[in-house]
Amino acid sequence: MSAPSGMIDPAIFEGLQSKVDEDTTVRDELKDIVQALEKQNRNISFVLSRAHSTPFADLPNVLKASEEPIQNAIETVSKLAQAASKQPYYKFNQMWSRQVQDALQGILFWAWLGGKDYDGNEPKCGCLLTLEELGETLKVPTNLKDQDKFHITIEEYLLALTSMVEELTRLARNAVTLGDYERPLLINQFVKDVFAGFQILNLKNDILRRKSDGLKYRVKDVEDVVYDLSLRNLVPKKQQ
Amino acid sequence: MMGPKRSRDGEMKEEKLGRADQAASPFMPMFEGFRTELDQHHDRRERIIKASRDITAASKKIIFTLQRVRTLGQPVPPFVVKGNAQYWETIENQYQNIAADVQGLNAFRYPQITGGNQEFMEALSFHHYLETQTLISYDESKERVAKMSGEAGPVLLTPEDYILGIFDMVGELMRFSITAMATNGKLPAGKPKKESQVKQEGKEQESADKMDVDEQTPATTRTEEPRTVLSDLRALRLQLEMFEPGGGKFGADVRKKADVMRECVDKVEKALYGLTVRGTERPKGWVPEVREERRPEVESY
Numbered sequence: 067m068s069a070p071s072g073m074i075d076p077a078i079f080e081g082l083q084s085k086v087d088e089d090t091t092v093r094d095e096l097k098d099i100v101q102a103l104e105k106q107n108r109n110i111s112f113v114l115s116r117a118h119s120t121p122f123a124d125l126p127n128v129l130k131a132s133e134e135p136i137q138n139a140i141e142t143v144s145k146l147a148q149a150a151s152k153q154p155y156y157k158f159n160q161m162w163s164r165q166v167q168d169a170l171q172g173i174l175f176w177a178w179l180g181g182k183d184y185d186g187n188e189p190k191c192g193c194l195l196t197l198e199e200l201g202e203t204l205k206v207p208t209n210l211k212d213q214d215k216f217h218i219t220i221e222e223y224l225l226a227l228t229s230m231v232e233e234l235t236r237l238a239r240n241a242v243t244l245g246d247y248e249r250p251l252l253i254n255q256f257v258k259d260v261f262a263g264f265q266i267l268n269l270k271n272d273i274l275r276r277k278s279d280g281l282k283y284r285v286k287d288v289e290d291v292v293y294d295l296s297l298r299n300l301v302p303k304k305q306q
Numbered sequence: 307m308m309g310p311k312r313s314r315d316g317e318m319k320e321e322k323l324g325r326a327d328q329a330a331s332p333f334m335p336m337f338e339g340f341r342t343e344l345d346q347h348h349d350r351r352e353r354i355i356k357a358s359r360d361i362t363a364a365s366k367k368i369i370f371t372l373q374r375v376r377t378l379g380q381p382v383p384p385f386v387v388k389g390n391a392q393y394w395e396t397i398e399n400q401y402q403n404i405a406a407d408v409q410g411l412n413a414f415r416y417p418q419i420t421g422g423n424q425e426f427m428e429a430l431s432f433h434h435y436l437e438t439q440t441l442i443s444y445d446e447s448k449e450r451v452a453k454m455s456g457e458a459g460p461v462l463l464t465p466e467d468y469i470l471g472i473f474d475m476v477g478e479l480m481r482f483s484i485t486a487m488a489t490n491g492k493l494p495a496g497k498p499k500k501e502s503q504v505k506q507e508g509k510e511q512e513s514a515d516k517m518d519v520d521e522q523t524p525a526t527t528r529t530e531e532p533r534t535v536l537s538d539l540r541a542l543r544l545q546l547e548m549f550e551p552g553g554g555k556f557g558a559d560v561r562k563k564a565d566v567m568r569e570c571v572d573k574v575e576k577a578l579y580g581l582t583v584r585g586t587e588r589p590k591g592w593v594p595e596v597r598e599e600r601r602p603e604v605e606s607y
Contacts, residue, residue: 073538074441079545082444085465090552156414196336209343214411220340262330263337270348 095149096161103142103165109135110172117179118240122249125189129181136176139169140204147206147216155214163222170218170226173203175233178256192252194260197223221274224264228277231257235284238291247300250291261285350407354416357400361422364393364400365429369478372432376486378535379439379496397426398454405458413462420470423463426451427471432478439496439533441542444468466556469549473563476542480570483535484577493578495534536574543571 113132120128146162173195176182180189182203201208201218210217234253241249261281269275295301331337371389375382400422408416427447434442447468452460486494546567551560 072440072533073541074545075443076545078441078443079549082465082469083549086550086552086556093552093554154414155411194333210411212410214413220343224340259331259333263333263340266334266337267341268345268348270351 092153092158093161096146096158099142099146099149100162100165103139103146103162103169106135106139106142107165107168107172110139110169110176114172114175114179117175118237119244121244122241122246125179126184126186129176129179129184129189132176132181136173136181139172143169143204143206150216155210155216159219163219166218167222167226167229169204170200170222171229171233173200174226174230177203178230178234191249192256194227194256224267224274225277227260228264228281231260231281231284235287238288242291242295247295248302250288250295251301254288254292257281257285257288350404350412351416351418353407354404355418357404358419358422360400361397362425364396365422365425368393368429369432372429372436373478373481373485375436375482376490376494378436378494379532381437382433401451401454401461402456402458405455405461408461409459419461420464420467423451423461423467424471424474427463427468428474428478431472431475432482435475435479435538436482439538441472466559469546469551470556470559470563472542473546473560473567476539476546476567476570479535479539479542480574483539483574486535487577487581491581493534493536493574493581496532536571536578539571539574543567 110132113128113135116128116131117125143166146166150158150162177193177195177199178191180191180193182193182195182199195203197208197218197220200223204218207213207215207217208223209220234257238250238253241247241253261284264278264281267278269278292301368390371386372382375386377383381387404419408419430447430450431442434440444465448460448463451463455461483493486492546564549560551557
């Protein structure tokens with residue numbers, strides 16, 4: 067009332083305020099889901115980190131134990147997808163991108179260890195889920211272009227992949243500690259293949275570039291492990 | 307450093323050597339697909355960053371010219387229209403250039419445009435204010451950008467862009483007021499309402515002078531006093547302070563700009579005080595002591 071009439075139509079700011087308030091409500095709803103996902107990601111990595119101290123023969127136990135937390139994360143991602151799809155995707159995606167990457171990384175690592183479609187026999191290590199396969203596992207679309215809905219982006223996949231390579235680098239060393247001289251070779255080849263893929267990307271100066279620049283050190287780390295093994299004649303013969 | 311080119315060459319050589327452990331990565335086809343799409347994404351982003359920069363530059367030039375206007379509530383003089391025409395055109399072209407890049411899914415993908423949008427908003431609202439002495443609405447501004455974007459579809463002007471642009475516009479109003487006070491010795495005010503214009507044609511000057519002393523003098527006559535820039539600034543300040551931005555980056559930006567906005571209104575009030583107290587003693591052409599502090603740049607998202 068103290069504002070002299072004429073200059074500002076009060077409806078302008080009322081309208082803006084309600085728009086901003088709506089966004090805040092959306093954010094709050096998403097925040098709850100994202101926090102739940104964050105917790106489940108921690109559970110996944112808690113279980114999967116046992117792979118670093120588990121001999122290959124006992125790996126099935128780890129895989130079994132990881133089923134539940136992964137299932138939980140899948141459900142939460144579905145919930146997130148449902149809530150997020152009501153909004154323009156890129157308006158809010160920075161709210162969950164980080165947590166989705168962590169979930170992807172967990173699932174990539176789990177699949178690499180042989181957890182996907184695990185039949186109870188000897189796990190088959192070394193597979194890389196494609197973006198599409200990840201989407202199927204999580205039951206969400208990937209790399210959408212024509213629809214403005216929740217999906218997993220290429221960037222999220224690639225970032226998760228770099229984190230997974232870090233995990234594998236660790237595993238290469240820890241496998242040796244456990245007396246497993248075969249897995250480092252497998253990891254070596256895998257990491258090199260991933261690295262080769264990253265090298266053909268034209269990356270700009272962003273987070274993906276930084277993470278991908280770090281890959282060469284991981285390649286070197288794993289090569290060092292293989293070098294140590296071959297120097298001591300520890301490399302299993304059939305592999306050479 | 308390993309550039310992408312070298313790696314591709316290297317890969318080919320390895321294939322020729324045919325060494326099993328150095329064969330092309332099985333993931334190559336997948337990464338080739340990624341490369342194509344990431345390249346497209348980067349191209350779009352680059353175009354938008356460039357457009358945002360060009361829109362910002364053109365908007366600043368528009369504002370600069372507008373600061374030479376000395377009237378309020380009437381069409382800007384021809385020299386302004388002529389001088390600014392090219393900049394409005396630049397802005398329109400830039401919006402058209404990127405319109406196709408920000409449709410559908412990509413509408414919110416490139417926040418880099420926010421810098422240009424805010425600066426454009428500042429120019430647009432300032433221009434609108436000078437001509438009509440009112441605040442342009444969000445819907446009208448959004449519509450304006452959409453119209454400039456052409457057939458590919460609208461470039462989105464978000465409520466955030468609008469608000470942040472209006473905050474900056476306060477700074478322009480401050481400068482406009484101070485300059486007017488320095489050169490004319492009074493605070494710019496609009497024309498009295500039609501009714502009063504007819505009745506008190508000759509008293510316009512007088513009533514305007516009264517306004518300078520205290521624009522809140524209760525109207526003694528039936529006629530409405532014309533509003534001054536200061537009363538408009540206060541109205542704006544009131545609205546902007548009432549506004550709750552919520553948290554996040556936008557909230558931080560708003561709080562930062564709110565401080566600057568308050569300073570701007572204060573400066574005009576202080577200058578007016580000076581004018582009131584020692585107005586007649588003031589030598590012609592003396593400029594009130596107000597440092598032209600530009601607001602701290604709030605970087606785009």
